[in-house]
Structure formats: C-alpha cells, structure tokens
Amino acid sequence: MAVNMPENPDTASRPRFGRLRDWAIGGSLLAGLVVAVQFTVGWGPLLAPWRDLSPWLLAWLFLLTALSYALRAVRVSDYFSPRFAGQFPVMLRLTILHNTANNLLPMRTGELVFPWLMRRYFGHGLLDAAASLVWIRLLDLHFLALIAILILNLSHPSGWWWMLAALWLAGLAILAVIAGLGNASILVGEGRVRTIVRGVLLAAPRNPWLIARVYFWTAWIWGLKFAAFTSLLKFFLPIDVWRLLAGVMGAELSSVLPFHGIAGSGSYELAAVAALVPLGVDPKLALAGAVNLHLFLLGSTLILGGLAFLLPKTANAADNGFSHDVR
Template identity: 60%
Template structure:
C-alpha cells in the first residue's frame, strides 16, 4: 500500500516517463547513430584519443560538471524559498535525479520528474513547480542565446552583435513585472481554467528585479562551468578554434528543444552538435566523433552522480509534516 503525500495522491505512483512510441523512436535514433558511427568514424578511431587525455584534466572537468550541479540546486533553492529552507541536501538529491532523468529518458519526458519530486519531497503543488521550472528553463535558453550572439561576433566581428547582446539582456527586466502581475491576478481571483493556468505561470515568475539578477548570475555561472568543461573536452577531439567547438557544445545542449529526442539523447544530441559545427567549417566525421565522445562524458558524469544521489537525504513531505506535528506539545 502506497502512502499518500500532502496532495492526497499516492507518492509511490511516479510520472509517466514517455509513451511506447517515444521509446521506439528513441531506440531508432540510437540504432541510427550506431550504424552511422560504424560506417564512418569506426569504434577504434572514435575512442583512441581518450588514451591521450590527462587524468588530471578529466578529473578537473568532472569537478566542474559536478559544481554546475551544485549551483543548479542552489538556483532552485533560491527560486522556491522559503518552502525549501534548511533542506538543501534533499534538493540536491532532487536536482541530480531530475537531471539524470532528463539525460536518459526519451523525448524530454524526464522534465516530468521535477514537479513530481517537488511534490514528493516538499509537498509542492504540481502546477506551481512546473511553472517555476518553465521560467528557469527560459533563463537557460536566454543565456544560451546570449552565448550564441557572442559566437556570431567571433565568426564575423561587428558592432551589431554587442548591441543585440545588450538589447537581449534588457529583455530580462519585464520578468519581475510579469511576476507581480501574476501574483496580483491570483489574489484577485480568476475562475476560468485558462485564466487560472496563465495566472499560475505568471505568478511563478520572480517578483523582484534583484531576484531576477541573482538568478541570472547563477545561470551564467552554471553555464560558464558546464560549457567551459564540455568545450575543453570536445576541443581535444575536434582540433578547431575554441569558439567553433563552443558552438558545437551549445548546439548539442539545445538539442533538448528539438521535437525529437533519443534515449539518453543518443542521435539527437550528436545531430544538433554536427549541425552547428559543419557550417563553421569542421569536418563532419570529426564533428560526429567529438559529439559522441562529449556525450559519453556527459552520460558518465550523469551515471556517477545518479549512483551517489541515494547517499543524500530524501525525507518525504509527509515525513516532515508528521515530525513537526509530533513536536507540538499536547
């Protein structure tokens, strides 16, 4: 018998992690990647450059990736306060499990794990958790677009790109206005289904400009660590200008917004990286080999952290409530 959480639903029932056709399509992408590698690069040539990598460098890149996970958890902690106050280790566990699901499940169904775990561990409303994640993802996309403008400046220097970067940064300002408007609409009460949905999403946005700035600086640091680590590794396999390699890494990371996504990102991750590198003059076979090896590194870090996640506390929302109730004197 499963134990109910604060919403009254069984906490043992997890989110639906992809439909059968998603898994079938993801398996097709994986098979296509294996065939393409065998026919073009070859497995021995693919893996040979790993022998030349310094173990110290690999350890440093792993440490940078782990640090980005810690900062992601801190960003969630900042975003969803005060409900999560004092429970950062549990939130770190949630962050690792959420990213593991994102990196391994097909068609981005891993995103469904986040609101489910927020409800399971913290008793958070599913819609509010989903809306908060949506705004955080928009910050991620905004930062990656900003990095893309910097890459365009490297490819063809012009005053246009720095100007667009400043304009793009200025678009963060209205975020706090949207948040305050959403909170006001929620307080006023709106009974239509669509109105409630729109209001919930708007109300989940930060309501203070200072909060927006802190969250964006955290986002910038997260991606600076991750992109630097990934581009440094990929540069070992793809001997090209660093900014070109960085474009490939960003392309791979943006594969999450594609309408298709393979099992563990296999196929879609590599396709997006190659699509970004080849127009910049990188040989297609080198681009494919670099993308696959980067993906192997990503999956390796993902699995290591997934194995360590159970060591972190995972007290359920109901447990916290029961404990507080038992501490109240009768």
C-alpha cells in the same frame, strides 16, 4: 506569491516517463547512431583518443561539470527561498536526479521528474513546481542566447554585439512586468486554462533582486558547463574556440528538437554536427567529437546520479513551511 494549484490526486503519485512510441523513437535513434558511427568513423578509431587524455584533465572537467550540477540546486533553493531553507542536501539530491532523468529518458520526459520529486520530497504542488520550472528554463534559454551573441562576436568581432548583449540583458526587466499580470483583473475568474495561465504567471520571480540572483546562478551553471564541454571537445576536435562553442551550443539545444533519443543518443549528435558542419568542420570529425562529448556527458550523469542516492531524501518538517512568499 506562490500558488499551489489544484491537481488530480490519482495522477499525482507518479509521473509517466514517456509513452511506448517515445521509447520506440528513442530506441531507433540510438540504433541509428550506433550503425552510423560504425560505418562512417568506426567505434575503434573514435574511442582511441581517450587513451591519450590526461586523467587529471578529465577529473578537472568532471569537477566543473559536477559543480554546475550543484549550482542548479543552489538556483532552485534560491528561487523558492526561504521556503526550503535548511534543506539543501535534499534539494541537491532532487536536482541531480532531475538532470539525470533529463539526460537519460527519451523525448524530454525527464522534465516530469522535477515536479514529481518536489511533491515527493517537500509536499510541493505539482503544477506550481512545473510552472516554476518553465521560468527557470526560460532563463536558461535567455542566457544561451547571450552565449550565441558571444559566439557571433568571436567569429566576427564588432562593438555592435556588445550593444546587443547589453540590450538583451536589459530585457530581463520584462520578467517582473509579465509576472505582475498574474494578479491582473483580466485573469481573475474561473476556468481551467485561466487558472493554469494565472498559476504560471504567479510562479514567475517578480522581485528584481531575486531575478538578478537566479540569473547570476544561471550564468555560472552554463559558464562552467560550456567551459568543461568546450575544453573536452577541443581535445577530440582541435578547431577554433568559437566553432567549439557553437558545437556545444548545438548539442545542448538538441533538447528543443521534436524528437529526443534514449539518453539523447542520435539527437544530441545530430544537433552538434548540424551546428559544426556549416562552419567548415568535416562531418566525420564532427560526428566523432560529438559522440565523445556525449559519452563524457553520460558518464558524468551516471556517476553523479549514483552519488545522488547517498544524499538524504527526507526534508525536515520543521523547516518545510509553505507560507506564501513574494518572489
């Protein structure tokens, strides 16, 4: 059952995209990256391999990335089903713009765009949307952990990794149990913290079939993205697949760092290099590969973000019902 939680109307009109300190840190990371590349690899040699990259391969990898973005909209639509039935083009615009902001704004302030656009396009409660995003991100992390198990199995094959993966997947059943705590008597009462906790719990999917579907979309989203990014990174950094996967994993997990540069610059590369160097990859080659991978990400982000503005932003009021639903 979804709960539209109370919110302050004075702060609901627009999100705050980071403080001045966040932009200062992000700008410092960006400047540091530019200087580090120039004095270690050189921007000319770093960018030179792009001339030999097949345009058809680049188009294919971009298509896989775009499809992963589209599936994010499918996942969110399914998560809130049937509330936003018939509104997929608007949801696609919302999801792409959310991910564009996530990839461009410093210190993860792009996450604020999701609840803001949910309110702007659908009149959805800010805190309810934010709480739902928390659960979606937890499912993302759960699947990334599954990819980490795959990497370990590729590096040191063993049947134990398959058993661990099966147990990890079985742990999804705990989600339905946790969601049920939202209706527990211990959380009934007044108080802002208790209200927020209860709202977060009630925003969780508790229907096993819905959990399975949302996780299915999550698997496809990350599967396509890792396939595209690993293929591109291999062009710039010809090493074993499991090392490439580890590099992409490190880059994607840069979002959990306490600092995050403008457009992820600096933090994205640092996380990728930190994952690759301990695996025996030369630091300069790792940095060059990480920067080129990031350039592909930013290019895809800007193209898809621009195209998103061509999609409708007005939801059909007749289909935009807000009756409580059982997730």
